[in-house]
Amino acid sequence: MNELEAKEKNINFISKRLDFLQTTLRRQYPYAVDYISQITDDDLPTIYAITPTYTRHVQKAELTRLSQTFLHIKNLHWIVVEDSENKTPLVAKFLERSGVVFTHLNTKTPQYYQLGENDPSWLKPRGVEQRNLAIDWLVKNVDANKEPGVVYFADDDNTYDLQIFHEMRNTQTVSVWPVGIVGGLKFERPLVNAEQKVYAWYTAWKPERPFAIDMAGFAINLLLVQQNSEARFDIKAPRGYIESSYLIKIVKMEDLEPKAGLCTKVYVWHTRTEKPKWKQEDILIKQGNPSDPNIEV
Numbered sequence: 001m002n003e004l005e006a007k008e009k010n011i012n013f014i015s016k017r018l019d020f021l022q023t024t025l026r027r028q029y030p031y032a033v034d035y036i037s038q039i040t041d042d043d044l045p046t047i048y049a050i051t052p053t054y055t056r057h058v059q060k061a062e063l064t065r066l067s068q069t070f071l072h073i074k075n076l077h078w079i080v081v082e083d084s085e086n087k088t089p090l091v092a093k094f095l096e097r098s099g100v101v102f103t104h105l106n107t108k109t110p111q112y113y114q115l116g117e118n119d120p121s122w123l124k125p126r127g128v129e130q131r132n133l134a135i136d137w138l139v140k141n142v143d144a145n146k147e148p149g150v151v152y153f154a155d156d157d158n159t160y161d162l163q164i165f166h167e168m169r170n171t172q173t174v175s176v177w178p179v180g181i182v183g184g185l186k187f188e189r190p191l192v193n194a195e196q197k198v199y200a201w202y203t204a205w206k207p208e209r210p211f212a213i214d215m216a217g218f219a220i221n222l223l224l225v226q227q228n229s230e231a232r233f234d235i236k237a238p239r240g241y242i243e244s245s246y247l248i249k250i251v252k253m254e255d256l257e258p259k260a261g262l263c264t265k266v267y268v269w270h271t272r273t274e275k276p277k278w279k280q281e282d283i284l285i286k287q288g289n290p291s292d293p294n295i296e297v
């Protein structure tokens with residue numbers, strides 16, 4: 001038998017083995033095979049979705065909603081960064097069974113910048129050190145020249161139409177689009193001229209900001225993140241300037257790519273989740289008789 005025949009025989013063997021495994025898998029988990037073959041596609045850049053998150057009553061609910069959106073998206077790599085000294089078992093276990101490709105990181109926001117229990121949310125920047133750590137990870141662990149990618153900052157409480165991931169997928173520099181229910185308005189959006197270039201921002205608040213855009217309103221080509229490997233969000237930036245503090249280091253307004261129907265469609269909403277009523281639970285805790293602590297919520 002010559003070498004070619006031997007190779008052919010080997011391929012036949014592997015192919016039969018694969019068929020057998022697929023059939024067996026399909027018998028036990030009828031939908032698994034189709035699902036697994038759908039989640040990756042070599043021709044698509046990977047979307048790296050970066051989510052800062054912190055322990056609170058609604059955390060698991062938020063992460064559930066977000067992960068089940070992400071399950072619909074091909075080639076998505078979820079970078080979850082906990083705002084905590086240690087990785088929590090709740091998030092670690094959650095990610096393991098989420099079905100999403102993920103990286104789990106953590107870093108605690110320095111004391112000075114931490115929000116107090118009753119502080120209004122705008123008082124301090126939120127999620128900044130966590131997003132920066134995810135950028136560190138992307139700079140160190142992925143090679144954008146070999147594996148094209150797009151970076152998106154996806155907070156855990158927003159609402160995402162699947163379409164936004166199609167819009168951002170082929171971002172060359174930085175792509176931008178409207179965000180619904182934000183900045184005290186029905187929506188904010190980049191304004192686009194006849195040459196299809198962004199020239200200003202539709203916003204009620206500090207329109208003079210270099211990038212008057214919410215974190216949910218842009219995505220960045222991974223190459224740009226890696227080429228500007230020292231650039232990070234500035235936690236000391238004035239209120240409203242966090243997004244600008246990073247974007248000014250990596251892109252110019254004229255290079256922005258307007259998406260979502262030249263910024264006329266809303267595919268992401270800056271929703272915020274109500275803090276749940278916990279009064280009865282607090283009473284039970286005081287009585288030393290809390291709801292079953294073994295039931296994770």
Ligand code: UDP
Binds near residue numbers: 083130155157272
């Ligand atoms: N976040 C965090 N630590 C905090 C507060 C918020 O990691 O102390 C995360 C949060 O889970 C979310 C992101 O940072 O993914 C933005 O926070 P939030 O949604 O509260 O901010 P807002 O919507 O008010 O801008």
Ligand code: MN
Binds near residue numbers: 155158271
């Ligand atoms: Mn939010």
